Amino acid sequence: MGKLRIALIGGLSILVVGAAVVGVRTATFAPANVADGRDVKLAAAPAYDLDAAVRHLSEAAQIRTISNQDPAANDVAEWDRLHAWLASTYPAVHGAMRRTILPNRTLVYHWPGSDASLAPVILMAHQDVVPVTPGTEGDWKYPAFAGTIADGAVWGRGTVDDKGSLVGLFEALDALAKSGFQPKRGIYLVSGHDEEAGGSGAIAAAAKLKAAGVKAIYTLDEGSIVLTDTPVIDGPAIMIGIAEKGYGTLKVTASAPGGHSSMPPAETGVTTLAKAVLAIAGKPFPLEFRGPGASMIEALAAKKGGATRMAVANRWLFGRSLKNRLGAAPTTAAAFHTTIAPTMLEGSPKENVLPQSASALINYRIAPWNSSADVMARAKAAVGSTKVDLAWVKPPREPSRVSSTSSQGWKWIAAAARADAPDAVLTPTLVVAGTDSRSMEPVSEDVYRFMPMHFSLKESAMIHGTNEHMAIDSFKRMIDFYARLIATSTG
Structure with missing residues (x-):
């Protein structure tokens, strides 16, 4: 009986100590270092005509810059048409920025800063779109290349990926130029012609910038969004991509x-x-709880609290169960292996x-x-x-390499994103697809992948799919975000 009593006491002691460790780790758990950007003094977005901006997105969506699997099938005249349209639609931008059209039709714009000692910023959005899947044309609510404005949105291939960003950037830059804004820090706008077909244009643009000795403080491209029904928290999260898969x-x-x-x-x-x-x-x-995906789960778990927070804070005990949960859905598992x-x-x-x-x-x-x-x-x-x-x-x-979540570039982007989603969780994430921004690593301290659109998981399925459309309220958020970010980080 004495030995049994000692064993029971020993077992209870282990349980008590284990429970205490779990409790302390849960109570003191905090995500990895992620700056919230709240110390940034954010500049206001200048005035602009939203109705005109919406019409401009509609017009851009009607230009068929389609990257086909076989490049020989591309209608290169459509890229020339887009370039001419940009020049005529945004004269203030073209007056303030010097445009270079590379032989492959990739665009590089430069707005010099007044202080050459400051590292510039690089902003990106590609020109090309994917084709409509043959046989699905009749499934579209509105024709895929009509740029129809209806139901509070602009409908058409590329309105989200990525002409929404491209036009949003031009609208923001145009409004800033018209307002008399003069950047202290130089601004580069790089628009690849073939992101959907390999990204050779961005590679060429990066080579040009490198030859010019450019080293940007940050690069921002497409990649992630504000997800309104984020798993784990079932609420909004500002998800900024800090890396992408090979x-x-x-x-x-x-x-x-x-x-x-x-x-x-x-x-x-x-x-x-x-x-x-x-x-x-x-x-x-194997699934591995590490990298940007782990940082994302930590931020979401800290917000969620309860058993989720306890499991993430005590991976030494709940690691296997956590991996099983993460691996249950392909969309989640992809970030961890x-x-x-x-x-x-x-x-x-x-x-x-x-x-x-x-x-x-x-x-x-x-x-x-x-x-x-x-x-x-x-x-x-x-x-x-x-x-x-x-x-x-x-x-x-x-x-790609993993970018900082405490750099000045991260803080600027986080602050600009928070302005329109103050209650959303801010989290880094891993972009499981590819973007043109990977080519900017040699010419940029950090590379981020984020578009300030507010989408649900269901809505995000339309990217590259049927009935792609940009909600007007999301488009307004994009223009405001880009204008605030540019004015704050370069002014």
């Missing part, structure tokens, strides 16, 4: 003798390929012919703590002795 597509090829399908061998090229693809997909990268997505297959040109070569494409979005070398090593380990060749379709893009 990108690579792996080609898996199985070679075989081929022949007639009436006399198949025990294993064909297709079955070999299938084994390899299943092996690679069956060895996913490198994803593996088999997307395309190719085999025989005819149903009764055994292929001499069968191949698959596997798309990877690489987490900030991994590299393309990690991806290749994992794929090779997964296929083992299976007779396939592995090769990158083209050189992969490594993950």
Whole structure:
């Protein structure tokens, strides 16, 4: 009985100590260092004509700067049309800023600052849009390239991604120029022509800026939004992207003798390929609670409180359960590991012919703590002795670096965003898709990815989808945000 009593006392002591540790960690838990920007004295946005701005977005949406999968199918005259439209619509901008049109039709504008010792800022929005999926044209409430103004919104492909940002920036800059604003800090506006098809324009623009010795204090591009029904808190969150995933597509090829399908061998090229693809997909990268995704969850958990706060504050105890919850939905899981997505297959040109070569494409979005070398090593380990060749379709893009959440650039952006969403949680996040801003890393101290649109999760599905539209109230928020940010950070 004495030994049992001692064991019980020992067990209870461990529980008491454990409970105390959990309680203290929960009570003292705070997210990683994220400056709130409340110490920034924010400049006011100048007056502008919202009705005219809405008409301008409608006009821009009617210009079909469509980036097709095959660049030869692009109508380059539409980019020239957009450039001419910008010049005629925003004469004040073109009077204040020097415009350079690169040979590939990427635009670089520069408004020199009065103090050359101050690092400039870089603002970005791309010109091109994705095509409308063939066969879905009739599903649109209003024609995809009509720029219809109805139901409190401007409807059309690109109104959100990314002509809303492009026109919003021009409206803000135009209003500032008309008001007599003179920046102390230089302003660059970079508008890539092919963000939706690889971003070669932004690469060229970055090379030009680097050759000119530009080193910006921050770069701001598209990427994330103000999400009105954010998971965990079921409320609004200002989500500023501080990094983006890398990108690579792996080609898996199985070679075989081929022949007639009436006399198949025990294993064909297709079955070999299938084994390899299943092996690679069956060895996913583990979820890791780290990086910008972890910073986001910490900020949301601090707001939510209760069991959520306790779990995040005590990952030593609840780590497995937390990872299971994060991995339950693909949209959430993507922020915590490198994803593996088999997307395309190719085999025989005819149903009764055994292929001499069968191949698959596997798309990877690489987490900030991994590299393309990690991806290749994992794929090779997964296929083992299976007779396939592995090769990158083209050189992969490594993950971006992670930008600061305490820098002056972050504070300016946070303050400008908070002005229109004072009760929203401010959080960094990982952008799981790609943006042109990654190319600005050599010429910018920090790179941020944020558009001040207020969207629900359901509404965000229209980006690249059917019935894309920009609500007029969101568009007004964008113009005000850009104007406040530019005036505050460069004035």
